[in-house]
Amino acid sequence: MEELGKRAMAGDVRAASRLIRNMEDNMPGTEAAIKHIFPFTGKAHVIGITGSPGAGKSTLTDEMIASYRNKDKTVGVMAVDPTSPFTGGALLGDRIRMQRHAEDTGVFVRSMATRGAMGGLSKAVGDGIHVLDVMGKDVIIVETVGVGQQEVEIINHAHTIIVVLVPGMGDEVQALKAGLMEIADIFVINKADREGAARLHKETLSMLQMGKFENGWIPPIVSVESVSEPISFAQSVGVLTDKIDEHYQYLIKSNILATRSHRKATAEIYESLRAAILAPILDDLAANGELELMVQKIMKRELDPYSLAELVAEKYLISHDCLKV
Amino acid sequence: MSDRKIRILIAKPGLDGHDRGAKVLARCFRDAGFEVIYTGCHQTPEQVASAAIQEDVDVVGLSCLSGAHMYLYPQVVKLLKEQGADDITVIGGGIIPDKDLQPLYDAGLKALFTPGATLESLVDWINENIHPRT
Numbered sequence: 001m002e003e004l005g006k007r008a009m010a011g012d013v014r015a016a017s018r019l020i021r022n023m024e025d026n027m028p029g030t031e032a033a034i035k036h037i038f039p040f041t042g043k044a045h046v047i048g049i050t051g052s053p054g055a056g057k058s059t060l061t062d063e064m065i066a067s068y069r070n071k072d073k074t075v076g077v078m079a080v081d082p083t084s085p086f087t088g089g090a091l092l093g094d095r096i097r098m099q100r101h102a103e104d105t106g107v108f109v110r111s112m113a114t115r116g117a118m119g120g121l122s123k124a125v126g127d128g129i130h131v132l133d134v135m136g137k138d139v140i141i142v143e144t145v146g147v148g149q150q151e152v153e154i155i156n157h158a159h160t161i162i163v164v165l166v167p168g169m170g171d172e173v174q175a176l177k178a179g180l181m182e183i184a185d186i187f188v189i190n191k192a193d194r195e196g197a198a199r200l201h202k203e204t205l206s207m208l209q210m211g212k213f214e215n216g217w218i219p220p221i222v223s224v225e226s227v228s229e230p231i232s233f234a235q236s237v238g239v240l241t242d243k244i245d246e247h248y249q250y251l252i253k254s255n256i257l258a259t260r261s262h263r264k265a266t267a268e269i270y271e272s273l274r275a276a277i278l279a280p281i282l283d284d285l286a287a288n289g290e291l292e293l294m295v296q297k298i299m300k301r302e303l304d305p306y307s308l309a310e311l312v313a314e315k316y317l318i319s320h321d322c323l324k325v
Numbered sequence: 326m327s328d329r330k331i332r333i334l335i336a337k338p339g340l341d342g343h344d345r346g347a348k349v350l351a352r353c354f355r356d357a358g359f360e361v362i363y364t365g366c367h368q369t370p371e372q373v374a375s376a377a378i379q380e381d382v383d384v385v386g387l388s389c390l391s392g393a394h395m396y397l398y399p400q401v402v403k404l405l406k407e408q409g410a411d412d413i414t415v416i417g418g419g420i421i422p423d424k425d426l427q428p429l430y431d432a433g434l435k436a437l438f439t440p441g442a443t444l445e446s447l448v449d450w451i452n453e454n455i456h457p458r459t
């Protein structure tokens with residue numbers, strides 16, 4: 001598995017895509033590859049793109065790839081679509097919009113299914129970013145699933161967050177709500193040739209004016225009009241990537257990049273502890289049938305979930321002082 | 326605990342825009358628990374092969390209704406092989422005359438499904454024949 005890591009670092013596309021798949025599938029030994037590549041990560045600028053379903057995230061991503069290629073930058077993309085909660089299957093369709101870059105060796109696009117992860121991303125996204133990073137991609141674009149108001153997990157992975165809005169999705173109170181609207185470093189008003197775009201712009205601006213931006217960066221609003229006008233579309237996306245680069249420079253100068261890296265590192269520790277401690281316990285309980293017995297007990301109200309958690313902790317983790325059970 | 330899922334690319338090489346069949350299949354495979362990547366119409370064999378490799382799929386399912394299957398399908402097989410990815414299984418469907426079937430098998434297609442094939446038969450074929458690589 002370490003071998004795959006080495007080959008991915010040498011730019012081998014097959015090895016990189018296999019490694020990402022092994023991460024998604026929790027294949028035994030994958031940690032060895034991550035351990036191997038981790039010291040070489042942290043070089044790429046990671047950009048998150050999020051917004052509601054159908055807001056135009058994939059189409060924007062496609063044009064952003066073109067824009068960055070014009071600036072001679074290599075690009076890695078991870079595009080997430082939902083897994084069915086019923087069958088475990090998924091239809092990953094973001095790539096449709098990006099196929100014109102399929103033969104460009106400076107571009108690597110990978111579709112991912114959420115696999116039950118909450119927050120708009122897939123569990124393997126963090127490790128996938130590491131793989132694209134060591135492949136030497138200058139820019140990594142992570143496209144979330146179409147999100148609602150609260151799926152903001154992307155803030156733990158990206159340096160610059162783009163929130164894509166489209167006209168006709170609600171009144172100005174929506175713009176004041178917590179969650180999605182708070183995480184943007186840059187707003188895109190997409191499909192800005194549609195009715196209601198001017199109002200959305202005004203409402204977003206007014207929301208921003210009420211905010212405090214102690215760090216000095218006030219999220220700009222970039223309007224992008226119809227994709228059916230390729231020249232003006234490409235120009236507005238050019239404005240967007242300029243703003244993104246400006247934001248990255250700002251992060252570096254103001255040392256906020258360190259804060260974001262801190263947040264990312266913290267999230268990675270949570271994730272790895274979950275994988276190393278919680279996952280084996282759950283696997284063990286499932287394998288010996290205890291998990292099902294527990295479910296029965298909870299359903300019959302013979303036990304509550306908290307007492308049950310204490311029993312599990314006693315069985316597996318009792319020797320440690322930090323667990324007050 | 327490992328959770329290997331079958332990944333399949335549904336691709337429409339060539340110039341026809343009749344994608345209902347491809348979409349029905351994409352939906353059917355999703356419901357069978359596979360991860361399906363759909364790349365839309367008007368793909369070149371080069372784009373299909375490149376997407377298959379970047380997505381690390383087990384299977385590429387080709388759909389073409391324009392009559393160009395004799396060029397396009399073997400070309401995808403060839404390109405995958407050239408890029409060291411001949412462990413990816415290529416299957417195809419569409420309006421394929423009987424006389425074309427054997428030459429396509431000879432060119433490396435592992436299964437061909439023509440009008441009348443049921444969705445169940447496709448899912449069964451994949452479950453029986455595709456064993457995700459470890």
